[in-house]
Amino acid sequence: MPEPALCFRHVARQQGGRAVLAGVDLALAPGEILGLAGVNGAGKTTLLRCLLDFCDIDSGDIAIFGVPHARPAARQPLAYLPERFNPPAHLTGGEFLAQVQALHGQRADAGATAAMLRALDLDAAALRRTTRHYSKGMTQKLGLAATLLLDKRLYVLDEPASGLDPQARALFKRAVLARRAAGAAVLLTSHALADLGELCDRIAILHGGRIRFDGTPAECIGQFGAADLEAAFLDAVA
Numbered sequence: 626m627p628e629p630a631l632c633f634r635h636v637a638r639q640q641g642g643r644a645v646l647a648g649v650d651l652a653l654a655p656g657e658i659l660g661l662a663g664v665n666g667a668g669k670t671t672l673l674r675c676l677l678d679f680c681d682i683d684s685g686d687i688a689i690f691g692v693p694h695a696r697p698a699a700r701q702p703l704a705y706l707p708e709r710f711n712p713p714a715h716l717t718g719g720e721f722l723a724q725v726q727a728l729h730g731q732r733a734d735a736g737a738t739a740a741m742l743r744a745l746d747l748d749a750a751a752l753r754r755t756t757r758h759y760s761k762g763m764t765q766k767l768g769l770a771a772t773l774l775l776d777k778r779l780y781v782l783d784e785p786a787s788g789l790d791p792q793a794r795a796l797f798k799r800a801v802l803a804r805r806a807a808g809a810a811v812l813l814t815s816h817a818l819a820d821l822g823e824l825c826d827r828i829a830i831l832h833g834g835r836i837r838f839d840g841t842p843a844e845c846i847g848q849f850g851a852a853d854l855e856a857a858f859l860d861a862v863a
């Protein structure tokens with residue numbers, strides 16, 4: 626059995642006097658795409674922030690490829706795109722991409738960058754402008770390009786398709802599938818259940834601080850005897 630890319634065991638965290646995470650158990654295998662769904666405020670971002678050790682957990686444990694998450698080395702194999710991605714306004718898109726790759730000890734590869742820009746339909750000329758002039762969708766594409774250009778074994782993407790138009794969403798899904806084809810694992814959150822159904826090998830529904838459902842999209846529909854994923858989700862969080 627390969628080491629899981631990610632393993633959350635009984636993870637709990639109180640926030641503002643409320644148990645936002647109340648014993649989360651969840652695992653992700655290498656080469657798997659897992660979609661995390663939940664209503665607003667369910668704790669999806671909190672769970673990802675705990676994984677990245679941006680906030681403490683009260684109990685439980687989290688391992689990244691078998692290494693306890695709080696060790697800096699544990700996070701070396703992962704790339705993360707936050708929910709609110711704000712690149713430094715004074716940098717051009719090109720400078721930002723180069724800095725992110727340098728920070729990760731990766732050499733900039735002009736061919737790979739050009740292919741990623743094409744894959745996400747991000748105009749190469751835009752990389753010469755400072756990011757303060759970017760639209761919301763362009764900013765999100767830059768964040769996706771910066772994240773997916775990193776050669777990692779695990780990608781953690783918080784609402785990665787937010788602000789993308791339908792064409793860009795389709796391209797984004799292909800780019801994620803390409804990372805999976807290269808053997809990477811992907812954990813992403815989204816409110817777009819149809820996208821999760823199309824893209825993900827498994828979906829997990831976080832509700833009431835726990836994982837209410839964990840399985841394939843088809844199993845989710847079957848378990849709740851629903852017509853589609855949206856109806857199954859509504860039953861899961863009822």
Ligand SMILES: Nc1ncnc2c1ncn2[C@@H]1O[C@H](COP(=O)(O)OP(=O)(O)OP(=O)(O)O)[C@@H](O)[C@H]1O
Binds near residue numbers: 641664670672
């Ligand atoms: N630093 C904090 N202190 C107190 N409460 C917080 C803090 N950060 C988040 N919360 C609360 O924790 C809960 C979980 O928030 P979180 O952002 O993780 O949910 P989410 O599932 O990602 O939501 P959304 O779908 O709206 O992005 C919310 O009720 C939020 O208000």
